[in-house]
Amino acid sequence: MGSYMQWIYHGEQSQMRYDNEVIYNEDENEEHDNDDEIQTMLEEVSGRSFANFSDETKTDNNMCGNMSEKEANFFDKLLEEAERELNPGCKKFSKLSFLVKLLHLKVYNQWSNKSFDMLLELLKDAFPIGETLPKSYYDAKNMLQGLGLGYISIHACKNDCMLYWAEHKDRQECPHCATSRWKIDNGKDKKIPHKVLRYFPLKPRLQRLFMSSKTSVDMRWHKEKHLDEANMLRHPADSEAWKEFDKNHQWFAQEPRNIRLGLATDGFNPFGNMSTSYSMWPVVLAPYNLPPWKCMKDPFMIMSLLIPGPQAPRKDIDVYLRPLIDELKELWNDGVETFDASTGKCFKMHVAILWTINDFPTYGNLSGWSTKGYMACPTCNKDASSQKVRSKICYMGHRRHLEPSHSWRRSKKFDGKKENRSKPKELSGDDVLHQLDLLSTYRVGKHSNNKKKKRRPEELNWVRRSILFELPYWKSLKLRHNLDVMHIEKNICESILGTLLNIDGKTKDTHKTRQDLKDMNIRKELWLQHDGSTYTMPAACYVMSKKEKTEFWKFLKSVKFPDGYASNISGCVSVDDGKITRLKSHDYHVLLQRVLPIALRGFLNKDVSLALIELGNFFQRLCCKTLRKDDLEQLERDIIIILCKLEMIFPPAFFDVMVHLAAHLPRKAMYGGPVQYRWMYKIERFLCKLKRYVRNKARPEGSIAEGYIIDECLTFCSMYLTDIETRFNREHRNDDGSSSKYEHVLDIFSKNSRPFRDGIYDVIPKKDFDMARWYVFTNCEEAEPFLQ
Structure with missing residues (x-):
């Protein structure tokens, strides 16, 4: 439970007793906590906190407390400001604590520099503390410059x-x-x-x-x-x-x-x-x-x-x-x-x-491996399954990842050929270094004398040896560069929407792609048909009709999400124009995983919708916060089957390198853990x-x-300010604050809650009332002595 903050069922005191203690302590130390925390911060930042330990500890740590005389004088001045009252008789703020909180408000709420200067002028004219405050934001920032780490x-x-x-x-x-x-x-x-x-x-x-x-x-x-x-x-x-x-x-x-x-x-x-x-x-x-x-x-x-x-x-x-x-x-x-x-x-x-x-x-800039051309996939390296079609380079041939006895390897429905190749070999750090040894010298800079050199075949797609290989441990790492799930999802979803809805400039179903099918001698029903002086494109199972697109737009227009879950996708949809614009990467993330699996079932045939539903489910399981290794092994097998199904449905131009990279994501998750830490x-x-x-x-x-x-x-x-809202103690976006947090109520009713709305409610049926009463009696600490 989100409200289960004190572990009262695991040995700690109850919420009511714990809250009373907190209130008592806060009241007792209210005047001293602020200055004590500021002074603690200064001691820790300056490295003087170790001086409070024993002499033996200080002897062992004499290297830790070294600082220049200039830095020592700066922190001495700050400590003096932390002990000086903001104005005579003010016990709540010192000069330093007030200034820190004032600057914190400026940064936290994104005030402009001019607005902060105007506020300082107002405080100076209206209150006696104005004489002790800096004249401008520039002066205030300079007072704390020693707390920053500079550049x-x-x-x-x-x-x-x-x-x-x-x-x-x-x-x-x-x-x-x-x-x-x-x-x-x-x-x-x-x-x-x-x-x-x-x-x-x-x-x-x-x-x-x-x-x-x-x-x-x-x-x-x-x-x-x-x-x-x-x-x-x-x-x-x-x-x-x-x-x-x-x-x-x-x-x-x-x-x-x-x-x-x-x-x-x-x-x-x-x-x-x-x-x-x-x-x-x-x-x-x-x-x-x-x-x-x-x-x-x-x-x-x-x-x-x-x-x-x-x-x-x-x-x-x-x-x-x-x-x-x-x-x-x-x-x-x-x-x-x-x-x-x-x-x-x-x-x-x-x-x-x-x-x-x-x-x-x-990825190409940091690793030195070019992410363009026939060997754009750095994981497959020189064994990438790529081929040239009329409009681009496509990455098909995912059947090579299947078992040698799989029936799809012998089928010609995919690209008109049988598949006899084995799965690409995974390269170690030593293998990569061996390839880099064959690389010619790379000339840095963008000056005009630096002419583009022609790459030799033995150099593969390597452009240069990355500076990261200077790190002694870099070659031995299991995972050096991550494939970004965010952009892969975005590109795949964009290609799917563009093709299904036949959006100009984004669809992968063009005249050239239909000619690609004829070149490969597959799916004859989709070949261009010659009608006198023009060519027509037969309707494909993966393209929606005009009526289906209208219903699809209406469905997207009606979808609503919980607050904070996604942006307003319905606002990006125009039903009259048949367009969807202003989508962000996270919108494609939500569409691919949550919306399309529901929206497509009524508009496409079973084979197409099932393959896309499985693709969305794959990314949904891959993006879980907790992953199981056996689930990832299953996902690695599933994505190959899904890509093979898509190869039998969509034209070859659909399979660019971003679609191909999905095949490597489960293995990267095994090496690096949940994708939330790597996207x-x-x-x-x-x-x-x-x-x-x-x-x-x-x-x-x-x-x-x-x-x-x-x-x-x-x-x-x-981090040291407790009596003001900061990014460390602010309430959650949808915090269910309790109005009875510090009231003496039964423990079971002390949890945070928020009613749906004000209004008149019907009388609770006796059966439901008995169930609620039974729940209260069996889960309330205060009722235990009476139930024994």
């Missing part, structure tokens, strides 16, 4: 050839393309670089997860509190990739506080105007040590890099990943001394990347938040970097 600006070549960093930091022009470092160079007074990479150092951000008492215990959840069951997958810690990593690197697994990360990246337009061509690429890291209710959540995601626009880095993304990879290698080999607030001791923290999370085009939904929401930081459209990267820093700082501070 480093690194200049980059205009053509993405190199970074002016490390040994190249003093160069004035690019050695690859001879382009000047500066866009404007007026001597020493004004020099503006072409591009600036914002790098957010990883070490202090990971250290803070352990230095804070609010998160230090959760960073060991995967080892100490996680329930490991042989056949169940609930968390990445249950996955084969995680367990094989522990087996290969036992020294890493022995310390549960060593951190495992997922690396994600994608591009977005910061202006919200699709007519403006601009693409910047944040690189986001997600710690997997955390429990499921915190893992992959916005407050715990870390932006490590902000790759500037206006052009996407594409294949040159390795140039921008260099600072992060160097730090990750250092964190793997040497580690970093970190203070653990939960134990009061220091330990050597090491870090590893488990896999990357990205859509399919970005792009959480990353896309994080990018949407970054997009809202843009205040100055002339400097979008700078706006995002500054907005992220202050948001990161105040999100951390909000």
